[in-house]
Amino acid sequence: MTPDHDEFSISLNPSPSNGEIAVLFSGEALPVPLHKMGPAIHDYYLIHTVLSGYGDFTIGGASYRCSVGDSFIIFPGELFSYQADEHEPWRYAWFAFVGSGAAAALAAVGASPGNPVVKGSLNPQTRHYYDRLRNSLAEPLSAELSNLEAEGWVRLLLRQLGAGRAKEGAEPDGPATEAEQVVKRALQFLTLQYAQPISISRMASMLGYHRTYLCKLFKQSVGASPMQYLLQIRMQRAELLLSGSMPIEQVASSVGFADALYFSKKFRAWSGQSPSDYRKALRNLP
Template identity: 55%
Template sequence: MNQDHKYFTISINPLHSNLDLSVLFSGEGTPHPLHKMGPAVHDYYLVHTVLSGTGTFETGGRTYTCTAGDSFFIHPGELFTYIADADNPWHYIWVAFTGRSAGTTFAQIGVSPQQAVVSGSNPRKIRHYYRHIRSCFQQSDFPQLEELESEGWLKLLLRELGRANTHHITNKPTAETDIKRQVGQAIRYLELQYTQSVSIDQLARNLGYHRTYLCKMFKQSTGLSPMQYLFNIRMERAKQLLQTAMTIDQVASSVGFNDALYFSKQFHKWSGSAPSVYRKELRQFSL
């Protein structure tokens, strides 16, 4: 038993990795009245969710009174203090994590040192996610698999907290940014589906836009029609693949052309050289 808590349990990740989000530890506890942490800083991200009781959290020049359903967020390097209520100390659960996308994820759900508390989340779902995170590190002889699982549950937890915090998410689209988002969706679709047979009708249908509207917005933003943009993606990728040992047929198939001869004609028209000539020139240049 932790001497600062009436109830305390914790699960620790035995691995140290560099995932996008890597759970370090997760726990649950009921501290004694007036139990205090800080003023201090951590070198990792930490989220507490209050299940019952009351406490006070301070960071970023603000003081918050937190009760059941509130979650408070600690950023690495940011000074914080939190203290349990004297008469009704909180019972909370927590998870600490690091990772390449940790800071970006906090920003995406509308959390910052100046806005460090989220209220109104679904307590049942939240507790469910925390429990799964903790249980990940108690299951098997394969901690690398447990860590992958814990990352998934952590993302679900943060997604749920973000849903409760939409009024603090600042990147809501204006009319202009909404158009950029729509065109961005189309570009992303083409970048991922260029190996497939793609039509404008199919693209518009999959994205939920009218064909004419999509084409107009796309050309205004990029200067190209969607099919011209797709063609350039395929040709640029073909240039990369022609630097490998793949055959012309294999390159053609890999960039969405079923007919290698037709691919060669299109590549010639686009680059000024047939694929075989382009490849030969690359080899001569590298000598």
């Protein structure tokens, strides 16, 4: 405990890495009412996440009222100050970092000197990540392993900020928005998993949707059923592979068919030619 904090703990990194994300320190504190930092300038990035209470954050001449769930970000070279509320002072956790990828990481989550506060970034996982980050710095097995672990927790925390920014900027959900999300996830699943055995029931279960609901939204959006779309992906991929020298049995297994004869039947129905005839036709092209 310090005179200006009822609770205070910090873990320093004695040997920060020179990588894309280099963690400098992390801590958690409960300052006394009206405790103030700044005006000041840092030469590193510093992110605070409010765990409870209230406070005010100023950067670039703009002021922000922050409460539980908000994360406020101090950018290098930017004049800032922040102050705890008089009646309900905030408790916050923080981490500081630098690195060649630091600016890009914050840009990816939508944070900038003009948008330095992310709302809705706190959940049980966030608190857990902060705890693990401090532990990784306080009890390192080695400098290399400590940096590897600390940088991993920081990336997860940045991901939480990105999720908070997405929620902050999202419009209220409606049927169209929900449908777009469902179809997008299904398309991604089919595009990435076409080489695996896939059933609509299994896909719906993995994505967390009812089979009938998923199929209805998918067909309304894409104009084909999920299985029709899957067949299209597989056949287009097979056409590409047949332009090379891979044996037809291997082409079949590469696009999700365990039975080469069944694959040949489906390919003939798709293209009007057997796989071997399709390959011969390609080779005879001028």
